[in-house]
Amino acid sequence: MVKIFRFLFDRDTWQEVFGSLKKNTLRSVLTMVGVWWGILLLIGLLGSARGIENNFNVLFEDFATNSVFIGGGRTSMPFKGYEEGRPIILRLDDAKKVEENVEGVEFVVPRNMGNSKMSRKTFSGTFNITGDFPLLNVVAKPDLTLGRFINQRDIDERRKVIVISEDVYKQLFEKDEDPIGELVTVSNTSFTVIGVFKVVNFGGPQLDGHMPFTTFQQLYNRGDRIGWMMVTGKPEYDINQIDADVKLLLKNLKKVHPNDNRAFFGFNLGDQFSQFTGFLKGMQFLTWFVGLATLIAGVFAIGGILLITVKERTKEIGIRRALGATPIMIKKQIIVESVTLSLVAGFIGIITGGLILMWFNQSMLDSEEPFMRNPSVPIGIVFFALLIVVVLGTLIGLIPANKATSVKPIDALREE
């Protein structure tokens, strides 16, 4: 071991190695392209995959991902004397029953949504407005850029307050105008703006404003009907089981055939989420596969070219042996050449891969709708890739190294 270190830290070793690599610069460079490309792909793809994942995580950061949305639809089967096609209407006490009876439920948030005309001064537009409880702030935290969200007093006092989206703000207000405390008209009633939120869209209709649930009830005369409820599971429970349990309970309550799949509409966010994370996992796996395969191919290319080089250098090796180089010395030199080529190529790959990720990052920061955030590769993975390069470089270097010493020095010297 000590001997190996002394060999590796000997200036002469490197002079020999670089001497023979420099002798044919073009060949050395071409040899390295394979490994460089492998590392570049690995770093670039892994970094991009991570960037997409980071972005995704930030989007869902304030969102309880183990949740389902359940609303009433129409029955598609006759049951217990009811005909098919009956509309199912969910009410506040259904939400309460779900919360009380289904195991593993953490929160149940009833919501209503309506299409309303909203106007201010000369500006106006039609927007999707929801009636919400403050609890929404816990399970699907809107990204507030200004002001606050609905609180319990808003609910209790049925205050006419509204949290608007940035889109609405842009349409109803002048640039740089402070909207907080300003009045807007929603369905002919004046509301005070209390907050502005950033729209985060992951499918479904875009939401433009939140008002207190109770205010919404009164304004649109909804009574205790609800549009849908958002059910969040406790982390240790399976959201698919909760989804099934909630639907079963509701089917019982509403006298719906157990096999009627159209009586309730639902959106299982947990399911979607795990599908997407699965997709990301698959992408990472693919990246590893492609990157490593390219890396291996690159190292093999180095081995192949070194093999040709060794054949060309038969005579030189013969001379060295006549002068007293032992087979081990020759082998060591060729393996070090192989590892050096691999490592240098690997380092260049890491640097160029890093530069590409930096460029991605910059263009994402400049872009309106970034789909990546902080694309990066953990340093451990970089070292792991380098380790693979070194190990493979050593192993593949063994082939030309053995070839170099398999020729008898006398035959090597005769070679022209």
Add this chain to the structure above:
Amino acid sequence: MLEIRDLHKSYPIGDSHLHVLKGIDLSVEDGEMVAIMGSSGSGKSTLLNIIGMLDHADSGEYILDGLPIKDLTEKKAALYRNKFLGFIFQSFNLINYKNALENVALPLYYQGMKRKERQEKALFHLGKVGLTDWAHHLPKELSGGQNQRVAIARALAANPKLLLADEPTGALDMNTSYEIMEFIQQLNDEGKTILMVTHEDDIAHMCKRIVRLRDGVIMEDTKIDQVRAKKHV
């Protein structure tokens, strides 16, 4: 210095064997300068290669400076070559991407000598062959005669007991050949034992003893009066 008894060597050629050396007996004393002559195929190069431990005999004894040379592993052969022998080849066999100094220092590198010491020693030997000013030139920047002088300096660098030369003047014109022979004679004057394969009579007569080979046996082994190369230059 060198003792060879009943040395045999044959090479397989297809199904049969080519018997190249058929019982060689040769003894060389310290400070001798021996020319091995013979037509091509007489076995002279094979004999030199066996003496140089680049090849091994099928049977017979070979004792170098009291050390029996047999059953050598590649590693041991390399160590012995490095320690005991200096080689001079017809085609110089310098490493083309190394300069004169680095070429001369190479045997010392394989001896494990420290860099500084190695460089000093190599420079000293380059000086002995009159190439101090050319130390940092590559072989392609030197003439044939200069290259062979670099090769001689390299052969001397490790201070070997025995210098083996395989047609050292074979690739050189007459004047340069005599120049090289002058160097080799000087080395012999200083006490180095030299064994040289040649097929040129004038070169052979610059040695002190001529051994003639034919068909793998020694035909003639005579001591001669050395012709000094200096006269011809």
